[in-house]
Every structure is written in C-alpha cells, then in structure tokens.
Amino acid sequence: MSKGPVQPIDAFSANISRDQRDAVMSSCVLTTEKRRDILWRDFPKPDVLRELAGKIKQHTLDHLDLYLEQATGALEQNGVAVHFASTGQEAREAILGVLQSRNARKIVKSKSMVTEEIHLNPFLEESGIECLESDLGEFIIQIDGDTPSHIVRPISHKNRREVARSIERKGLGEYNDDPATITRRARAFFREKFMSSDAGITGGNFISAESGRLVLVTNEGNARFSLAPNKLHIAIVGIEKIIPKDRDLAVFLNLLARSATAQQLTVYTQFINGPTPPSQPDGPGEMHVVLLDNGRSEALASNCREILRCIRCGACQNVCPVYRQVGGHAYRATYGGPIGAVLSPLLAGKSGFPELADLPKASSLCGACREVCPVDIPIPDLLLRLREKAQIERVTSPGTPSMKLFGVLASSPALWRAALTAGGVLNHTPGSLLPIPAMKTWLSQRSLPRFQGNEFRRWMKYRKGSKE
Amino acid sequence: MSESAKDKIFQSIREANRTIRAPEAYPEYEDSLLVSQAHLEFPDDLWNDFGRNFSAVNGRAMDSPVLLMSWLREQSCTFGYCAPELYQAIGLALENEAFEISCEFDRSRYDDYQFGITRASGAVAESGSVILTDQDTPDRLGALTPWIHIAVIRPAQLIPTIPEAIRQFGSHSNIVWVTGPSKTADVEGILIEGVHGPGEQVCLLLHES
Secondary structure (H helix, E strand, C coil): CCCCCCCCCHHHHCCCCHHHHHHHHHHHHHHHHHHHHHHHCCCCCHHHHHHHHHHHHHHHHHHHHHHHHHHHHHHHCCCCCEEEEEHHHHHHHHHHHHHCCCCCEEEECCCCCHHHHHHHHHHHHHHCEEEEEHHHHHHHHHHHCCCCCCCCCCCCCCCCCHHHHHHCCCCCCCCCCCCHHHHHHHHHHHHHHHHHHEHHHHHHHCEEECCCCEEEEECCCCHHHCCCCCEEEEEEHHHHEEEEEHHHHHHHHHHHHHHHHHCCCCCCCEEEEECCCCCCCCCCCCCEEEECCCHHHHHHHCCCCCHHHCCCCCCCHHHHHHHHHHHHHHHHCCCCCCHHHHHHHHHHHHHHHHHHHHHHHCCCCCCHHHHHHCCCCCHHHHHHHHHHHHHHHCCCCCCCCCHHHHHHCCHHHHHHHHHHHHHHHHHHHHHHHCCCHHHHHHHCCCEEEEEEEEHHHHHHHHHHHHHH | CHHHHHHHHHHHHHHHCCCCCCCCCCCCHHHHCCCCHCCCCCCCCHHHHHHHHHHHCCEECCHHHHHHHHHHHCCCCCCEECCCCHHHHHHHHHHHHHEEEEEEHHHHHHHCCEEEEEEEEECCCCCCCHHHHHHCCCCCHHHHHEEEEEEEHHHHEECCHHHHHCCCCCCCCEEEEECCCEEEECCCCCCECCCCCEEEEEEEEECCC
C-alpha cells in the first residue's frame, strides 16, 4: 500500500531520537512552568504589561522610518559608525571590511540569532578570520558544525552526554558529562581567547532611538568579556530592534528575561552608549553598528507585520505542542517554533516562500503561543494569514491533506448529516485502512480522538421533541 | 554602498507604512506599572530589600569589611586586585590582615587574581542588581576576570526601582547591571555559576567613615 507524500515536519519528526525528543520536551516544559510562576508572582496583572509592550513595539514599527532615523542620528552622535545592510551579503561584507581595515584576525562572538541568520561565522572563517562563539551553547554548536535549535537555548536538543563528547572532541579534556566540569573547561579555554582577541562581535537586544543606547543581555558574561580586553566592537542588529525611549527599556527588560529564562533580569544587562573614551583603560574605543534589513521591510509591508515586534525570548517555542515534539531543526530555518513558522517564510522573501509555506500549516492553532508572547503578537492569526497567502499564490506543500472533500460535505446539510452518521465507522477502522493517502500518512504519527459526530444534532432533536 | 543600502531600506519602510490605516499611538503609561511590588517589602530600608533580592540570585550582600575579610579567608583567598580609590577604605585593612593586594591591574596576571574589589555606581533594590559604569569602574577586567568580584557601594547610591535606575542613566558611555554571578543553564537546564564572569558576586555596603 503506497502512502501519500509526507509533510516535511512529520518527515523530520519520524527520525528524531528518543534522547533528542526527551531533551526538547523536558526543557520546554520546565521553562514554561518557571516563566508562569515568576510572572504571576511578580506582577498582579502580567497581561497588562504584555499588551503595553506590544503597543510600544507596534507603534515603533508603524513609525519605523522616523525612529530608525532618530536612532541613527543618536548612534552617530555617540561616536558609533552606522552601517546599513539590505541583505545578509551586504552585512557580511560590511563586517569583513571593518575587520580587515583594522587587521583584526581573532574574534570572540556573543550569541546572536541575527548572525546565525546571515551565516556570518563560515563567511569570516573562509576569509581567514577566527570567529569563536563564546556562549557555551553556541560554542558546542560551533564544535559540532550544528545549528541552534532554540532561540535562547541553542543546544536544547542535546543531552549532557552529547555535550561532553563535543568538549572531548575539541580537546578540552577527557569525556566527563558533569555540567559543572563542562562549564569549567569552557571557562578555562575561553579566558585566553578573550584576552588575546582583536575584536568582539555581538548582536543587540534593543536600541533606544532617543539616546542611541545599545542594550545587550547575557547570563554568562561573554558579551561583557568580549568588550573588555580589545579595542573594536561590531554589533549587528535587525532594524526592528529599535524602541522609542530609554524609559521603555523597563517594560521590555521586565518581560524579556522572565519570558525567556524565568529570571527577573539576565545577569549582565549592558547599556552601551558609544565607544569607550580614550581616557578609559579597558573597552573598545571603536564601535560599529550594522543595521540589517534582510527581508524585514518586506515583512513590514505584509499583512503579518506584527511579527516584527518579536524580542526573541523563545517563550512561544517552549509552550508550543508542535515544537515540543519536534524541536527547532524541524523548521528548516534559523527561527523555529511558532515565531519561526511566521517569520521564516516571510524573511525568505518571494522566491523562498514556497519552500517554507508548509510551516504555518504545522500548527493546531491552539493559541498557547499568543498567551505567553511578551509583545502580544497574534501568532495564530498570522499563521492563518500565511496559509491564505499560500492559497492565493497557489503554493502547494507536500503532504498537506486536501480540504476539497470537507468543502463538499460542509456545503450540503444532507451530505453533512450523512457523513456525521457514517463517521462513527472511524472508531472501528485502523488509520492504515483509510482510503485517503494523505489522511493515512498524517495518521501514521498521530491518533484521532474518538469520533463523536452527530451527538449534538441528536441532543437538539431530543430537546425539541421533549419541549413540544 | 552603505548610503544606497540606507536609502533602499528607508524607501521600503516608508512604502510599507504608507498604507497603514490606523498607526498605533505611543501608549501612555505610569512607571509604577513596571515595578514589581513583590520585590519591595521595606520602602524605608532599601539595603534590606536589595539584600533579599540579591541573595535570591545567589549574590552575597555584606555590610562590613570585617565580614568580607573573614569570608575571603574562608574561600582561601590570599591575593586580589583593589581599585586604587578603595585602597584606603578596604585594601589597606586587607593588607594588614596578611592579604596581598595589588592596586594596579596587571593584564599578564589576569588568571592570578582571586578577587577584584571595585567601586559600583549604585545598586537597584528591586532587582538586586549592582550598577557598574566606566567612570567608577574603569578597570573592566578587574571586575570581570577574578572568580570573586566585590562591588562596593555607599548607602546614598541605593536606587529603589528599575525605572528609577533608568532615569539615572546620565551620560555614562557604558553601564552594566550585574544581577548575581555569571551563570548558564545551557546543559540540560542545570544551573552552573561562573561561566565567563565571576562565580561569586559580592556587594559590600560601605558606610561613610
């Protein structure tokens, strides 16, 4: 018996190891619970905060030209060299240009999703520049030639045994899967790397348009360490990271760490207002900010513009029943989970959209992502809009069951009644015997709840009868 | 190149925003909305609130150099860096107790300093954060490379809330809020302290002498 084509996420899911599935599930469940506890403990009405944050971000996006201009002016006023990049290629070249002109060959990098998005590391390495990921999780990813599977916890798909093997492969000591030992070995390895680095590359969590302050948050202290011994700092930041005023930072910082890691604040919250003055002994005297578009202005022009409010906390990934089952790599793009199912097809642009058009379909639209989103993005609505976009552009994705039969049944009351009565047969039919290939494939990794069709009609009929 | 990329980006943004029917207005809000009252129990005793919140993130709040000294001894520390401005207030006393103190941070010995004592510019009671700025802590490495960092504040530098700390940003070119020791949970979500930054974060309250 031949099966129909498989949805890409299902195909990926079929091959995940038990270890990997357990690692993703447990870290997601744990973080979701801790997030809820801290938010409700600290604020009587956290939803008021989320809605406020959403409005501030939406306001900024709706006036992005003004705020981006203001931010550029403020950054330059602070002595920062500002670069604009329409594409990943332009950003990579701008960064390489700065590094080469300063003869910087050894770089320490802080965790940044945007550098993942533009594949900065392989590009710099091809040009003979050592670019070392200093976040512990990202370091493991780099050793393994892997990609991060979660926005905040890049190695959430690995257990300690795999991490220990990576550390061993890197030559940092014999196999030892004690997390404290793993961390100490990374610490010892990196100190010399930080001290002898020529430049630090970071992302940016926020830029205040009012002051030009670049805000960076880390827990490990790597961004701080990468900006202490050397003289050059390059930050690459998406154009949607601007916020209007410094005071708004209180709104976002309160929500970001609580949503991401259930902390009140991340350990190191850095507010950088330009390069270090020459009178100071430590810190980069030269600072560059690369403002990246790479599909963002196109997303702004779409009917899914709200997605650009995202502050990259990963809470929607942790809570999503689909993500919990498959992890981030199933989404085949830098950003996975609910946020990625919207953002990735949009950032892929016109030519890349068909390739990722299945992602918005891989959702039950349960709405959990919207409930936890710190900037109140209506993710389920956006998933629907992207499904509609695929429909309008006649993009088909492999394995998506056709809804034609449903359409026929649902538009004729008589057929609908008959189908509901006949549906009871499903309770006694194994999925493998169903005559619809797409349905059969879909059911090979899922089970249907007991079919209970027609019971409402029966109840209504009975009720009417008993009243008369 | 950058000029044309800039024009292109601004043009696309303006194009995208031209047709919005109802652009979102900037929302009015009170800063009090952003303060977690659960973290502020003693409005008249900021040090008490700070200490509680700082301990909750595994920081160590101490209010006397004597306490610090005996704790450092428990940690088997013998050698550390002390910012020159704090030598009279703390460094000298440590030397008298047989600690070796260096008031100049020697980069070639960054691995030797067991502790670093530097000035903080403030502390946020609500979040249990120590505030470091380049003006008061110019030696970033002295506060970062030793396993133990001791940030020294004065009572008048305590700030009640996060919004208030933001209002007091001033013109500092570099501000870091340090909320506990460096940490990671990258491996199986297990909390490990002391990744790249200090594994012990101390805040010492120094009463005016």
